[in-house]
Every structure is written in structure tokens, then in C-alpha cells.
Amino acid sequence: MYNRKNQRNLTRTEKRRLVGAILELKRSGRYDEFVVLHREFYVSDGEDRPRPAHMTPSFFPWHRQYLLEFEAALRAVDPGVSVPYWDWTSDNTPSASLWADDLLGGNGRAGDRQVMTGPFAYAEGNWTINDGVSAQPFLTRNFGRPSAPVTLPAKGDVARALKDPVYDAEPWNSVSRTGFRNRIEGWGIRGSRGVSNHNQVHRWVGGLMAGAASPNDPVFWFHHAYLDLLWSRWQKAHPRSRYLPGRKTRDTGPDRARVFGLDEPMPPWDVAPSKLLNHSRLYRYV
Template sequence: MYSRKDQRNLTRTEKKRLVDAILELKRSGRYDEFVTMHRQYYVTDAEGRPRAAHMSPSFFPWHRRYLLEFEEALQAVDPTVSIPYWDWTRDNTPAASLWAEDFLGGNGRSGDRQVMTGPFAYRQGNWRVSGGATDGRFLTRNFGRPSAPVDLPTAADVDRAMGDPVYDAAPWNSLSTTGFRNRIEGWGISGTRRVANHNQVHLWIGGSMAGAGSPDDPVFWLHHAYMDLLWARWQSAHPRSGYQPGSRLPDDDPQRDHVFAGDAPLPPWDETPSQLLDHTGVYEYV
């Protein structure tokens, strides 16, 4: 078993080894395969297709399996590497350690929002995006979205979601008003609530993180490691509240063929949400 650390506690050597492993995956073409996978499975409510990754109960288990596959690829390069997590309720400014020159680099410049600092800056010659929010070849960020300002979520925002004792609820999509899953995934519902938590962070970073190609920005992995940690904490706080729906929805439920029950294999893997509920035999959060 290995550990996933808070990014603020990484040593300089640990940061460098992680960055070097990510850059090696990029050079080999493997990194862009992960971006393509995320774009493939970013299916919205309006598309009328099965939704494994977003706007559905399987948001958490799908991304847990996705992060594990990415972590396995990193560890094939460097066995000492794991995905750190970014607690954006604490490290919530552009001066936070993850945006440093020796780690993820900082905000995009005014105008085209191109990231000019750090190892993933296009001008360094190592990072060309495979297609995200724009047609540009470079990584972009737009912290706080000045044209329509957005803040990072607070600890109170997370606590409200963590307090919901139900995992998910009908209609099992972006319009679910109750349930931990959509409170954390954070889809805004007109007249009910604004964009929150997970989605709010994507909006705050902006640029490459603002669309289906969001893994083009390596901060994606740190953000989703924190999502995974919050899911684990919620499970611990609500031990009697299991994954929902546990079995396939009734014939008359319009979401029957669009969401994945606990016993339904998640594409592109053969594992079910129920098989992905417990991470403790593989990694721990420290």
C-alpha cells in the first residue's frame, strides 16, 4: 500500500519526481490517451447516452478507477510517485504552493491566458495540449475568471455536502437536489442553487480546466484526488449509507439505461461501483 499526500507537504524531491513522471507520460503519448478517455466519457444529461463519469451516481467510482489507472502509469515510470491531493479550502490563493515555478506553474497571462511559468508552460517545449477548452496548443488558466468572478469553495461549502446522509437520489443526474454526489460534483440548478465544489474549482482555474479536456492541466489529478478523499471521508461519516442506486432502476425510470447501478460494470473497465467502494487496500491519505 502507498500514500497520497497533501500537496503542501511534498518535498522538493517528491515534486520533481512527480513532474518528471508526468512529463515522461506526455513524451510517450500515454498522457494524451488519458485526456482522450476523459473527453470520451464526459457525457451530459442532454445526450441520451449512458453517463459513467459525470452527472451521474458513478462520478466518484469512475474517477477513482481513472485515477488509479493514471497512478499505475506514473508508477511504471517511477515507483515512488503517487498522486497528491489539493485541499482548495486551505490552499485557496494564486500564491499557494501548488502554483509554484517548480511544481504546476501559475496563472495564465492576460490576453490569451497562456501559462508562462513552470514545467508545463508551452514555451518550455514539453507540453502541448491535445484539445480542451480552446483550439490553442498551450496550457491556459484564468484564475478567478475576472470577467465573471468566481471564488473557490469554502470549508463550509464542503461541510454542507458532507452532512447529506444520502449518497445520491433521483433523477440521478445534474438536477438531483439532494444527495452527497451532486452536492460535491456541484451542478448548478436554476432557482435552487449555484455551481458548487468540484465544478466551482474547475471554473475558478478556467482555461484548459473548464471543459471535457480538463486533464490537459495536470492540476486535474490533484483536484480529483481531493474529490476521492472527500468521498472516503463521507463514507466514514455515514457508514450505513451505501452507493445508490444499488441495482438497476425500474423499467419506467427514464434514467434506467443512462446511469450505472452498484452492480453494473463501468466502462472502459469491468469493475462495478460496488467493487470500487473501498480504497484502503491500495492506498491511504496522509
């Protein structure tokens, strides 16, 4: 059992060890493997193939396993390290502690959006983008997207999602109008609601966080650790609610064949959502 801490409560030593472990994964090539994996499993509604990671009920369990795999890699470098979480409803400005020079560095500069500060700045020589799709070799950010402004979600946005007692609903994709999963994942629905929560944060950070290769920015892990915490809070608030869909049936739409029921193993690990509903024996949030 280990702890995942709010990033604002990390000590100087914890920050140094975390950054060191991340940079070691980058040097070894292991970090880039995680980036490629996320890009591979970023499957949209319109694609005729299994969709375990996004726009799908298994959004939460898939990313829980993804974080566990990344965290295991970090802890193989330094057993005292874990993934912290970023509560973007509270630490919601460019001056928040996670953007300091001793952790993630700050915003990208005007023009090319290149991050110039912190340990992941290209100029430091330790963080070259190698995902095979990005046009530039450096990390980019564009806080708030000034050309078309985006804000970070507020506490009320999260509270509304947490109040929904249903986990997910048909058609089990980006246009599901109800259900905790899509309220948090945050796909905009024409005529109903705009982009919110998870997706809104990706847009606010901007740069590489705005695409399928978003783990190129280490803030990805902080962001998804907070989403994982929110899933835990939703479960505690609705103890009688369950993961949906429970199992596949023959009388639903085409998207039903592309999503994963409770006991269906998700690629690439062949772990079913049912195995990832409870993290209490592995880690806790503090």
C-alpha cells in the first residue's frame, strides 16, 4: 500500500525524486512507449474497432490500469515514488505549484509554444518528443488558449457529475447524454452541453496535451490521477450503482460491439473492468 498525494503537498525531496524517476524512464525509452500506447488506443466513435480507452464506459478502468503500469515503471526506478494528483478545480492558475521550475515547468512561450522552464524544457536536454507524429521535438503548452479562451472546470462542474447516480448510458460513446462517465470525460454534445471536465483540462493546458499523444506532457499523469480519485468518490457516493454495461446483449446499437462489459478483458493488458473497481489494496489518496 502506498499513497498518492495532492501535488501541492509534495515536499522538495518528493518532487526531486519524482522528476528524477520520470527523466530516467525517458532516458531508457520506456516513457515514449507509454506515449505510443495511449495514441494507439485513442479510438473514436467513428472507427470500426474496439474502443477501450476513450468515448467509452471503460474510460475509467482503462486509465486506472494505464496509471498503474506507469506507476510500476516509476517505482522500479525509485520505490518511494508515486503519481500525484492535480485538483484543477483548486489549483487553477498558471502560478499554481505544479507549474513551478522544480516540478513541471510553466507555460509555452509566445509563437511556437515551447516550454522554456523546468526539467522538461527541451533546452535542458532531457525531454525530446519522439512520438513519430509531433512536428517539433520540444514540449509545448498554451495555457487557456488565448486565441479562443478556455477555462479550467469549476468545483460545481465536478459536483454535478458526481451527483449522477448512473455510471454510463447508451449509446456508450461520446454522445451519451447522461451518466457519470461522460459527464467527467466531457465530450461536448451539440444542443446539449459543451466540452467539460477531463477534455476541458486537456484543452486548457494545450500544446501536446490537446492531442492523442498527450502523455508527452507529464502533467497528463497528474490529471488522470485526479480523475481516478473522482471515480473513487463517485463510487462512495453511490454504493448501489455499478459499472455499465454489465454484459453484452444482442439488441443494442453498433457501438455496443465496440465497448467493454464488466467482465470483458481490455487490451493491451487483458484485464477486465471488474478487476479494477477497487484500488484500496494498492494505493490510497491523501
